[in-house]
Amino acid sequence: MANTQHPEIRAFFDEPTNTVSYLVWDEATMDGVVIDPVLGFNHRSGEASAKSPDAILSAAAEAGIRIKKVLETHAHADHLSGAPYIKLKTGAAVCIGEHIRDVQRIFRPVFNAQDVSGEGAEFDHLFKDGERFAIGNLEAEVIYTPGHTPACVSYKIGDTVFVGDTLFMPDYGTARADFPGGDARTLYRSIHRLLTLPPETRLFMCHDYKAPGRDHYAWETTVGKERERNLHVHDGVTEDEFVAMRTARDAKLAAPLLLLPSIQVNIRAGKLPPAESNGVHYLKVPVKLVS
Numbered sequence: 001m002a003n004t005q006h007p008e009i010r011a012f013f014d015e016p017t018n019t020v021s022y023l024v025w026d027e028a029t030m031d032g033v034v035i036d037p038v039l040g041f042n043h044r045s046g047e048a049s050a051k052s053p054d055a056i057l058s059a060a061a062e063a064g065i066r067i068k069k070v071l072e073t074h075a076h077a078d079h080l081s082g083a084p085y086i087k088l089k090t091g092a093a094v095c096i097g098e099h100i101r102d103v104q105r106i107f108r109p110v111f112n113a114q115d116v117s118g119e120g121a122e123f124d125h126l127f128k129d130g131e132r133f134a135i136g137n138l139e140a141e142v143i144y145t146p147g148h149t150p151a152c153v154s155y156k157i158g159d160t161v162f163v164g165d166t167l168f169m170p171d172y173g174t175a176r177a178d179f180p181g182g183d184a185r186t187l188y189r190s191i192h193r194l195l196t197l198p199p200e201t202r203l204f205m206c207h208d209y210k211a212p213g214r215d216h217y218a219w220e221t222t223v224g225k226e227r228e229r230n231l232h233v234h235d236g237v238t239e240d241e242f243v244a245m246r247t248a249r250d251a252k253l254a255a256p257l258l259l260l261p262s263i264q265v266n267i268r269a270g271k272l273p274p275a276e277s278n279g280v281h282y283l284k285v286p287v288k289l290v291s
Helices: 051-063 083-090 100-107 184-194 223-229 239-250 259-266
Strands: 008-014 019-025 031-035 038-042 047-049 066-071 093-097 125-127 132-135 138-144 153-157 160-162 202-204 220-222
Touching: 008 051, 019 051, 019 160, 031 051, 031 132, 038 051, 051 066, 051 083, 066 083, 066 132, 083 093, 138 184, 184 239, 220 223
Parallel strands: 031 066, 066 093, 093 125, 160 202
Antiparallel strands: 008 019, 019 031, 038 047, 132 138, 138 153, 153 160, 202 220
């Protein structure tokens, strides 16, 4: 399988959720994939919007790109996935790491989601660590990078890696590790697995929030820059130092605004919970009385 070193990449930034989705393709064959698409969702009204995936689909159609797969880096906790919409429009397979099963088993009882298999059957394909697949003439490899969640994977495509929520831009640091099944020590080891790649390897983030002192959004960096400048895991930061920092920092973070709707949709591969007898889909909010 030939390995074109430089895939074509177009980024789509969803400012309401600070999420970056990617259209990635092989220029020789015009086969492509979409990584981490976002479905717009207004939590106040319950209205969903396909504006973001429609922009990706329009760009692909204009360029003549055939979307073969939708690649999810993990079950996102801050936005609803646009994967099923893209699948509906293109027939693309929706793929995620095989440890999505762990996330489903954690959250199925939280939402009493009896329709969720717990075996990942909602997705078209579950990737194993190290699995390789083709995007036209491009060779892609799956790298298991848990810690933010138990199911996180990164996708290495040519000279680029799409890191999901494992890393942020060097001036912003790293992802939180306090969600159920997350672990700061595991996150540190996953990050260092990525940082052993050649220093010129390009890294593409899933989110950006503008670090203090930076007035523009950014989502592309390199392994070398992360090793040199990352606030949390630059060269010389020990695992214990990182765990202490990450644990203290996470204790002060609020839950993401769309946490509850996102998780119960995304463990279903982006599909809504089954409609009730009146034909309406409902998202649940578990209620806890805190004294």
